[in-house]
Amino acid sequence: MRYRVAIVGTGGIAGIHIQALNEMKDRVEVVAAVDIDRARGETYSATHGIPRFYTAITEMLETEQPDLVHIATPPNAHYPLSIQCLKAGAWVLCEKPLCLSLAQLDEIAELEQQTGKYCSSVFQWRFGSGAQHLKSLIRQNALGRPLVGICQTTWYRDQAYYEVPWRGKWATEGGGPTMGHGIHALDLFLWLLGDWSEVSAMIGTLDRSIEVEDVSLATVRFSTGALGSIVNSVLSPRQETYLRFDFQRATVELTGLYSYSNKNWRYSALEDEKDITELAKWQDIPHDVSASHTAQLRFLLDSMDRHERPPASTVDVRPTLELITALYKSAATGSLVRKGSIGQDDPFYRHVAGRLS
Secondary structure (H helix, E strand, C coil): CCEEEEEECCCCCHHHHHHHHHHCCCCEEEEEEECCCHHHHHHHHHHHCCCEEECCHHHHHHHHCCCEEEECCCHHHHHHHHHHHHHCCCEEEECCCCCCCHHHHHHHHHHHHHHCCCEEECCHHHHCHHHHHHHHHHHCCCCCCEEEEEEEEEEECCHHHHHCCCCCCHHHHCCCHHHHCCHHHHHHHHHHHCCEEEEEEEEECCCCCCCCCCEEEEEEEECCCCEEEEEEECEEEEEEEEEEEEECCEEEEEEECCCCCHHHEEEEECCCHHHHHHHHHHCCCCCCCCCCHHHHHHHHHHHHHHCCCCCCEHHHHHHHHHHHHHHHHHHHHCCCEECCCCCCCCHHHHCCCHHHC
């Protein structure tokens, strides 16, 4: 079956979405694009051969009745657009962050239950072959217990980057590098290491004229007892994304920037004859699939075929949004925040940054 797909938002990131859809054209047909900026949307549609363009999502949903909608707008529009699409009977693949609060996420999850349609957050780092392979090894307990983890997103964004009206503001972007940049590595970090139990954090706005933070630091305890550190920055001239996982029997490292392939992963073992023998097996990653929108889209379409909840849907990504919320709360209050402690009467439940916003 080929699914009818629409793209909402035709700015920069929409180019990556259409590339992924074109790579899966045997399974999808892109029928429409939507943008409130008519000139930009019409140019995008003409460039990519999209037959119809709309300035209003309501009209598009009524006319096209798409099976799947890709949402590629600024963050503050993600939640209302996802709600509209689910109510119209479409599945959703939404850019990160999926929404700006646990309250919004829970409302989307409730609507999934009511409609039988699902909303996936773009967390493409989960879907590269390197991450899938390590996840399989962890499930098999092949490397022993996880003990220590490091997650660093050290990028650089100058002041001009924040001149775009919606960037650098709590209400429209939802946060700084914690929410908008490091979220990919952070999500992968949590997905691989499992449930977290508590976090302690600091944030700062050190060198950019913005409302939100430009750097954050956090320490995390996982339910397994493992400890982790997280750094998110847009102040780092030498840019890098680095994750390290120290297990009882091996260290696994990922070094990259905006994506990765198998060559970005490194496995190390103790100088023990048994582990050296195993090392060759551990570092033999089947296939070589880059972390990309295409990789995630393939998983999503497979789930649509099977009429089942896709990976990186609301239930799956809630631990990531909850940790980010707890990180901001810890920074605001100067206290350790435990998982599950942010209830519906908490201001941080209503906005990821709570009273910071």
